Amino acid sequence: MVSRLAKFWSGTALLAFLLAMLVSRAEIAGAGWIVILLVSGWISALLGLLLALIASLTKRQRRAAIFVAGLSALLVAAPMISLLRGRDAPPIHDISTDLENPPAFRAALDARPAFANPLNRKTPPDLAKRQREAYPDLVPLRFAATKSELFRAAKKILKEEGLRILSSAEKDGHLEGVAQTPLMGYKDDIVLRIREIKEGGALMDMRSVSRIGVSDLGANARRIRKIRARLKNHFGGNS
Numbered sequence: 752m753v754s755r756l757a758k759f760w761s762g763t764a765l766l767a768f769l770l771a772m773l774v775s776r777a778e779i780a781g782a783g784w785i786v787i788l789l790v791s792g793w794i795s796a797l798l799g800l801l802l803a804l805i806a807s808l809t810k811r812q813r814r815a816a817i818f819v820a821g822l823s824a825l826l827v828a829a830p831m832i833s834l835l836r837g838r839d840a841p842p843i844h845d846i847s848t849d850l851e852n853p854p855a856f857r858a859a860l861d862a863r864p865a866f867a868n869p870l871n872r873k874t875p876p877d878l879a880k881r882q883r884e885a886y887p888d889l890v891p892l893r894f895a896a897t898k899s900e901l902f903r904a905a906k907k908i909l910k911e912e913g914l915r916i917l918s919s920a921e922k923d924g925h926l927e928g929v930a931q932t933p934l935m936g937y938k939d940d941i942v943l944r945i946r947e948i949k950e951g952g953a954l955m956d957m958r959s960v961s962r963i964g965v966s967d968l969g970a971n972a973r974r975i976r977k978i979r980a981r982l983k984n985h986f987g988g989n990s
Contacts, residue, residue: 754806754816761799761823767792768826775963776936781866782963785935789830796826837968841885844961845872846971848889850879854944854958858918858927863940867962886972892955892979893948896986898924901953902945908981912974914941930959930974938962939971955982 771788774780800823806816845868847853856870863870872878882889894901902921909916914928917940924945931938944956957978959971 754803754812754819757799757802757806757816757819757823759799760795760802761819761826764792764796764799764823764826767795772935778864778938778962781864782965785963793827793830796823799823800827833968837966837970840966840969840972841881842966843875843878843881843885844868844964844967844971845870845878845958846882846886846889846960846967846975847872847956847958848891848975849944849956849958850882854925854942854956856927856940856942856958856960857925859929859940859942862917862929863962868960868964870960889972889975892957892982893952894955894982894986895952898945898947898953901955901982901986902926904982904985905943905945905955905978908978908985909941909943912978912981932970937964939967939974941974 767788771785771792774788775785800820803816803820803823806812807820809816845853853872860870868874875881896904899921902924906916906919906926909926909928912930914930916926916928918925918927920926924943926943926945928941929938930941939959939961941957941959944958946954948954957975959974961967961971
């Protein structure tokens with residue numbers, strides 16, 4: 752009986768997580784429904800794990816119970832690992848290297864679903880202050896390269912990082928892409944603004960915004976830092 756209940760709750764958890772993945776990838780509904788499915792799945796997985804551990808105490812049910820316990824433990828651990836990774840991140844999801852005049856999206860306006868986070872940077876009201884305190888290193892980036900050189904290098908790196916290009920206007924120095932997480936399929940929109948500067952070289956600003964969720968768990972800041980690091984490496988540290 753205990754083994755059957757363990758299988759039931761473990762199966763329920765797996766179904767809930769699969770549904771959450773489907774909803775997220777297909778952008779059927781907003782973060783609220785995804786959170787409900789994930790929390791339901793996590794609680795079900797925890798119940799399945801506890802019941803499987805109890806069932807494993809009996810020799811007759813031990814083999815099946817160990818398999819169910821392993822599956823349940825994986826489903827319990829996966830969300831916790833993500834949360835722990837971003838435990839120090841502030842509850843924001845719109846990150847920009849220019850806080851006074853953030854790069855504006857164009858193509859993403861049509862690509863984002865109706866329930867996506869707004870792009871007006873008014874939520875929370877102290878967004879700029881929170882970002883400045885959490886990520887003081889995210890500032891406009893100056894490179895010893897021409898505007899065209901920087902644009903082409905940035906576009907190449909975005910593609911290599913797995914982003915899908917939504918808009919590419921080299922003359923305007925405007926580049927947009929969308930990133931998608933491999934498992935849940937969460938999407939973040941990215942825009943790069945590249946301008947020539949009088950002193951020589953080019954100045955680049957980046958903005959990365961999650962389509963859903965209050966907190967990005969630090970994902971957008973990590974993405975900007977990674978792209979910045981690759982560009983610095985590409986131009987030999989001349990930035």
